[in-house]
Amino acid sequence: MAVAALTGTRVRERRLALGLRQAEVAQAAGLSAPYLNLIEHNRRRVTPEVLEALARVLNLPPEALREEAGGAVLEGLRAAAAAAGEGTGAELDRVEEFAGRFPGWAQALMALERRAVGLERAVEALNDRMTHDPHLSASLHEMLSAVSSVRTTAEILTEPGEIDPDWQARFLRNLFTDSERLAAVSEALVAYLDGSEQAGVQGIASPQEELEGWLAGRDWLLPELEAGGAGEAALLAETGMLASGAARAMAADWVTRAAREAAALPLAVLEEEVARAGAAGPDPLRIAAARGMPVLAVMRRLAMMPGAEAGLVICDASGTLTFRKPAEGFALPRFGAACPLWPVFAALGRPMSPLRVEMATAGRGARRFRALAWCELRHPEGMGGVELREAAMLFWPVPGSAAGAGEVVRVGSSCRVCAREDCPARREPSIMG
Template identity: 55%
Template sequence: MSLNALTGTRIREHRARSGLRQAELARAAGVSASYLNLIEHNRRRVAGDVLGRIAAALDMTPEALAGVDEADTGAALREAAAAGGVAAELDRAEEFAGRYPGWAALVAAQNRRIRQLEQAVEALSDRMSQDPHLSAGLHELLSAATSVRSTAAILADTADIEPEWRARFERNLAEDTARLANGAEALVGYLDGVAAQETGIASPQEELESWLAAQGWHLPALEAGGDPGALADSITELASRAARQMARDWLEGYAQDARALPLAPFLAALRRDGPDPGRLAGRFGADPARVFRRLATLPPEAGQIGLVVCDGSGTLVFRKPLPGFALPRFGAACPLWPLYEALSRPGQPVQGRVAMAGRLASAFDSWAWGRIDHPQGFAGPGVLRAYMLLVPARGDGPPGRAIGTSCRICPHEDCAARREPSITGEGAGA
């Protein structure tokens, strides 16, 4: 059990709340009153059997008196201060948590709630700007509202309409208002469904990525030489035919990568050389793109590794997320990602550190690589893809290039590459 410098303070406060005198608690715990006095004033450390006897006399657990949860609460308080940009006394976070555990827990809980709400805003913003279903629903509402307004204006401004035409306009008005009400109800139901379903799977790509995430992005059956086609046919979680076809193609590529870069020697090289795809490609004589993909399919114990792949249009066609590095679901990503630098420079490696914008900026080491394939020969079109590998930043160093998720929710207001203002309001400078 880790000890806290304020254990004695907690003992004194709990004793006072229990109505015990110092001598009474000392007698119940089997220690002298003078020794207990030193403990209560944090001049003597207390642990083991003595702490247990004091805790029993106060009808508490030793863990509660030792404040073993305060380190986590203190970390949460420091996170809240950093996120809010407040010049708080960070070195006294544990002391605050020890003296006022209720208030400390409230601050920590509110900080977590703020972060959850920010993530919800990001997700809803992404959806509102790009979701085709939402766009169609809003178009239907606007169309019905425009028709209602036009019909109502005719009826209001024209006093001598023939009864037959008035009846026709009134019938149109009734139909359009019903369409408006039905459209609004359907849209509200759709948005409620989005809020209730965290998965919110809306495309075959998301179906596949959701299934891969549930497997931990690592498939032992294919590592052992299993049949990718049979595995694809057995995936009942993929509802659409398109998702099943994408899974079949992706699993076939996984099997080829696993054969070319066997797991055991690849993990050994990763431990020796680190995650640099160029070094690993050179060691195994492999194509860098294959190394990027292979790094994204390693077992979880290999460490946190994220991968983003885009095609020639810049559209993200594969997303293995990493904690702290938010990926847009529908819209365009940040144009400052190294991924797009590699897309514009096929065959040239891009390496550096990036800092993802947010209340608590997260730093990542990144490697990116672009390539052009000609699957139909030189006479056919070139197929361009770019890969970006991400790992949590290791060691000290500058924060690196400031990037975001997408312009709509990026707080870097003075970014030279910004396409549109952020909807999140006031933000930090880049």
């Protein structure tokens, strides 16, 4: 295994930081001093056993000296510098030197960056929930109503002067009833926010979320459909266990359609197409033309195949997201409007025309994604009826690409939690400023 430039530098800087001579380290690791000297100057290939011995002597985890760890450290440090902004003056040309001399500080800085990214994602999710969650909104309204009733009754009972005994008894009954209602709403709200078993059904805000939760629980895979009719029947029986009737109906429709699409585009054929496409990624339009099936059907198959890193969002003509399968690093809003710069919305205005767009997420932990968008038309009522539009965006991370490289469209999750300050499509100020 080859030693990266960062490996030799790290060995030397760690030895110097510990105040050890080269000969001492070499002897403790069972090496010759000239051999260790060549390693420190990145001029020798070493075996994993030698790296294990050096890590033991230098009191470092073995992973810290491996070649693959070097690239991850450098990439993490560059990401942290990019997230902090150009004004910090981080010397990117000296990042290898920093990581080699101070591996502990490098790991600490990366850990802080990961934590910051995680906290921003949590803020996004909480803001999304607080702003648009219908169950939460209804619960808070009910709680405020109960509090107002309790306060009004208490004010009446504390006013000077005597109250007729019958009216006093009525007010006390109202006070007791409103207090019970307030306690019940509070308990239900706490259980809902905690995600406890008591709030398992309440935590699902819509049948769509219940369907997506069921699919997410299966890791977005329906392998039974690859086996034919028996698998479809088993899945239909499983959908009958969902909580709401609407969700059961939606899941049954999804399974039935997915079974048709699996029969039209078998998994073996799909995997062959993906392998043939290579790094450029599969072309749903070409696959759809070859198999004689809708482009959106191919996009669904690509997003739901085993091992797929792709995310998928589908919307109707109003721009409402009707399906959301996330991809790592690309946040999808649970409620409310999404980022208007997503290619899926541009596709709505260009039906039957393919869009291929490079996207970069805004804010910390920015990543680059390749997106394919397509809009299909339907006329279920014939020539004189309405026209229905359905658009989809298939997207997956571009490996090894910096978020700022090349021509990209910078997008977010939704305006409220987007860190991009210069966005021309912003609807409202962001809380992430």
